[in-house]
Amino acid sequence: MTKAELHEKAKMLPLLPGVYIIRDKRDEIIYIGKAKRLRTRVSQYFREGVPHDAKVTQMIEHAFNFDVIVCQSEFEALVLEASQIKAHTPKYNILLKDDKGYSYVKITKEEYPRISAALQKEEDGAEYIGPFTSSFAVRQMVETAQDAFLLPRCNRRFPQEIGKGRPCLNAHIGKCMALCSGKISRETYNQAIQGAIRLIRYGKKDIVKTLEQRMEEAAERLDFEQAALLRDQIAAIKKVSAGQKVVVDESTQMDVIAFAGAGQNSCAAILRYRTGRLTDKREFLFRGTADLDALREEFLPRYYLDGEEIPKVIAVDVLPESHEALTQLLEETRGTKVQLYVPQRGDTAKLVSMAYTNAVERLARESGRTDRNQRLLDEAAAVLGLPEPPAVIESYDISNWGEGTSVCGMVVFENGRPKKSGYRRFKMRTVAGTDDFASMAEALSRRAAEYEKGTVGQFSVLPSVILLDGGKGQVSAVKAALAGTALAAVPLFGMVKDDHHRTRAIVTADGGEIAISMHRNIFTFISSIQDEVHRFSIAYQRQNQKKKSYASSLTAIPGVGPATAKALLAHFKSVGAVREAGVDELTNAKGVGQKAAQTIYDYFHPRTED
Numbered sequence: 001m002t003k004a005e006l007h008e009k010a011k012m013l014p015l016l017p018g019v020y021i022i023r024d025k026r027d028e029i030i031y032i033g034k035a036k037r038l039r040t041r042v043s044q045y046f047r048e049g050v051p052h053d054a055k056v057t058q059m060i061e062h063a064f065n066f067d068v069i070v071c072q073s074e075f076e077a078l079v080l081e082a083s084q085i086k087a088h089t090p091k092y093n094i095l096l097k098d099d100k101g102y103s104y105v106k107i108t109k110e111e112y113p114r115i116s117a118a119l120q121k122e123e124d125g126a127e128y129i130g131p132f133t134s135s136f137a138v139r140q141m142v143e144t145a146q147d148a149f150l151l152p153r154c155n156r157r158f159p160q161e162i163g164k165g166r167p168c169l170n171a172h173i174g175k176c177m178a179l180c181s182g183k184i185s186r187e188t189y190n191q192a193i194q195g196a197i198r199l200i201r202y203g204k205k206d207i208v209k210t211l212e213q214r215m216e217e218a219a220e221r222l223d224f225e226q227a228a229l230l231r232d233q234i235a236a237i238k239k240v241s242a243g244q245k246v247v248v249d250e251s252t253q254m255d256v257i258a259f260a261g262a263g264q265n266s267c268a269a270i271l272r273y274r275t276g277r278l279t280d281k282r283e284f285l286f287r288g289t290a291d292l293d294a295l296r297e298e299f300l301p302r303y304y305l306d307g308e309e310i311p312k313v314i315a316v317d318v319l320p321e322s323h324e325a326l327t328q329l330l331e332e333t334r335g336t337k338v339q340l341y342v343p344q345r346g347d348t349a350k351l352v353s354m355a356y357t358n359a360v361e362r363l364a365r366e367s368g369r370t371d372r373n374q375r376l377l378d379e380a381a382a383v384l385g386l387p388e389p390p391a392v393i394e395s396y397d398i399s400n401w402g403e404g405t406s407v408c409g410m411v412v413f414e415n416g417r418p419k420k421s422g423y424r425r426f427k428m429r430t431v432a433g434t435d436d437f438a439s440m441a442e443a444l445s446r447r448a449a450e451y452e453k454g455t456v457g458q459f460s461v462l463p464s465v466i467l468l469d470g471g472k473g474q475v476s477a478v479k480a481a482l483a484g485t486a487l488a489a490v491p492l493f494g495m496v497k498d499d500h501h502r503t504r505a506i507v508t509a510d511g512g513e514i515a516i517s518m519h520r521n522i523f524t525f526i527s528s529i530q531d532e533v534h535r536f537s538i539a540y541q542r543q544n545q546k547k548k549s550y551a552s553s554l555t556a557i558p559g560v561g562p563a564t565a566k567a568l569l570a571h572f573k574s575v576g577a578v579r580e581a582g583v584d585e586l587t588n589a590k591g592v593g594q595k596a597a598q599t600i601y602d603y604f605h606p607r608t609e610d
Contacts, residue, residue: 001065007046009066013039017077018070019084025064031092033298034081036074036322042066053290054264059092075325082305082329094286094298096306103138104130105200112158112179112186113193115151115200117142129200140279145196149233150177159186177229188226192233208234253311256351257300259292259318260359262378263388265366266295269359270303271351272311283362290387296320301329310334315341315348317356353518373416376525383514383522384506386491390464391415395495395529396443397469398436399537406431408443409537412458413529422458425540440474441481448485463490469530471496471507479509495530503527554578557603559596567591568600579604 001009015037022031022045035041044050045060052060071077085093106118107127117138121128130138146153153176154168163182171178179189195211215230256271266289272280284303289295297320304310310330319342320326330338343349360382364375377389384390393413400406405428412422426443444466450459466487468474475494482488493514494507503526506514516523554565554575571589572578578586578600586597 003046003048003060003063006063006066007043007048010039010043010046013042013068014070015039016070017072017074018068019077019080020066020068021084022059022063022066022090024062027065029088029090030062031059031090032081032084032088034074034077034322036077038068038070042068053288055092055286055288056291056294058288073325074322075328078301078322078325078329082301085302086306094289094295094302096284096299096302103135104128105138105142107193107197112189115142115145115193115196129197141200145199147175148199149192149196150175150229151192151196152176152179154180156180174232177232183225184229188229195233252313254313254315254348255311256315256348256355258316258352258356258359259296259299260356260363260379260382261290261292262360262363262381264288264290265363266290266292267359267362267366268295268299268303269355269362271355271358273351274311281358283358285362285366293318293321297322301326304330305333310338312336313339313341315343315352317352318342349518353520356519357521376521377416379519380522380525383516383519384465384491384493386465388464390491392461392463393465393467393529394447394463395467395469395533396440397530397533397537398439398443399534399540400434400436406434406436406439407537407540408439409533409540410443410447411529411533411536412463416525418532419458422461423536424458425537436470437473437477440468440470441477444478444487445481445485448482448487451486462486466490466492467526467529467533468492468494469533470494472511475507475509475511495526497530503530557600559599564591564596 017034017036018038019032019034020038020042021029022033024030033041045052045056045063069080071080104118104121105128106116107129108114108116109125109127117135118128119135145151152158153170156165158179162180165180167178167181168176170176171181177184177189177192191214211230211234215227215234218224218227218230252273254273256273257268259266259268261267264287266286268284268286270280270282270284271278272282284299286295296316296318300316300320310333314330319340323340327338327340330340343352357379360375360379363382364378374389377391380386381389391414395411395413397409398406399409407428408426410424410426412419414422426446428439428442431438431442447459451462454460466478468478471494475492479492482490482492492509496504496507496513498504503516503523506516506526508514516526554560554568555562560568567590568578568586569575572581581601583594583597583601586592586600587594592600
């Protein structure tokens with residue numbers, strides 16, 4: 001069937017919940033989805049002019065037919081979708097691969113064993129603890145054990161290098177027992193290794209009690225060096241335990257999930273908190289998937305219904321459309337109540353922001369962009385919903401001063417940095433009085449006109465984003481002014497401030513708001529742009545006021561009016577230069593004749609009587 005035929009078929013579907021199954025020419029299932037209203041959802045795939053991300057576009061190109069299963073409720077559709085995806089694993093449904101595989105704790109088999117994290121088992125005679133699904137958790141366990149038992153992390157070989165060379169910095173700051181010094185016996189070292197293994201296997205529940213008992217025994221037999229080492233290990237365990245900060249209530253089981261996108265790639269980051277502490281971090285990368293709302297809708301049930309542990313609390317950046325049905329399904333699967341919500345403030349909201357930052361960082365690493373500014377632009381694109389990072393950002397601000405005079409400042413950020421050669425100012429020509437909306441509209445109209453004329457310089461560049469200092473009024477006025485111009489397709493946003501003159505939110509072209517306070521990097525970046533354009537506009541205002549005051553000092557000269565004063569400043573740039581000029585130089589200024597030049601010269605060089 002052609003795309004048009006599939007669209008006609010979709011228009012005949014009922015406005016009821018259900019599951020749709022899309023097949024290719026070989027009758028193989030390539031995609032399974034659910035819908036609250038089947039007709040609305042399925043027809044969107046095949047309607048002309050509807051934009052899709054790369055993965056969905058490819059799926060539509062291979063679609064030849066589809067079937068639907070009508071359900072009684074959205075919850076029933078969610079359950080059926082999950083079971084069908086699990087049974088058929090369609091090509092274009094998301095695959096939950098976090099690129100980690102299994103990880104192990106490795107204990108080498110040698111005279112002085114070492115503990116480390118390993119990504120796979122090898123036939124090397126070493127002992128392996130695991131497998132664990134999280135490399136993050138394995139690294140954390142190994143580091144905790146090394147800190148607690150003061151184990152060496154250097155590349156020295158033992159026993160070959162014992163007693164050779166000075167102990168490293170870790171020994172001097174109390175993070176290593178300094179096996180290399182020759183003062184630690186093999187028996188003492190191996191006891192520390194066994195303690196570390198026990199800590200990894202069973203936790204710190206009874207390890208401190210055992211070490212305290214051994215310390216007392218060492219002290220009784222006057223083995224003070226051994227007692228001191230055990231004392232240091234006990235202190236290290238307690239310090240490590242204290243350093244593992246409890247960020248939520250110890251009784252709370254919580255997952256924190258956020259999504260980010262950059263270009264045609266997306267990422268889901270999950271932070272797992274158990275007993276109040278971060279115990280695991282997982283990241284799932286999806287290539288060719290840019291629709292974050294659709295990704296949330298499919299990812300969350302897939303993730304938890306594939307056997308993943310369902311915690312009591314799931315904090316997310318945005319609720320999926322079917323969150324009520326999903327919550328019901330999670331509760332039925334877990335057997336107890338589950339809270340699925342978006343935290344608005346407090347520590348949990350900060351954790352969601354941290355998960356989002358991890359997702360953005362993962363996308364930046366994927367694209368090979370390690371530069372801080374590029375990562376910032378990737379994050380800006382994700383927050384503002386842009387198709388790609390904004391290479392050129394133009395920002396505008398209106399500044400008003402006396403007598404109804406207004407100026408609009410324009411600043412440019414290229415690749416995340418200010419491009420001062422691109423800064424421009426617009427002095428209002430058509431707006432009478434103080435009208436920020438009309439002034440902003442005039443400035444952007446003139447900017448668009450300069451681009452369409454082919455003006456060289458900054459005006460020949462089509463910006464990636466336009467940011468206005470202001471809210472809905474400014475955005476609406478500029479949107480109307482740019483309609484029909486080349487700049488109409490450029491994403492347009494407003495920057496609004498709170499009562500303390502700090503950037504509060506971003507206003508979209510349709511009047512909505514994007515909260516940026518929880519995205520610390522973007523909040524700082526947008527604030528710096530807003531501060532810079534405000535500074536630039538105010539500087540022009542002050543410059544004009546300064547010229548005005550200079551001009552007023554020149555009008556004190558007999559016969560010099562405002563026009564002549566303005567001409568003198570335009571020619572000589574400053575009152576001081578006018579003062580130093582000779583009569584012939586003064587006549588070079590526009591509108592200044594020989595008589596006026598002599599008068600000006602005499603004013604600054606009065607004759608003294610003998």
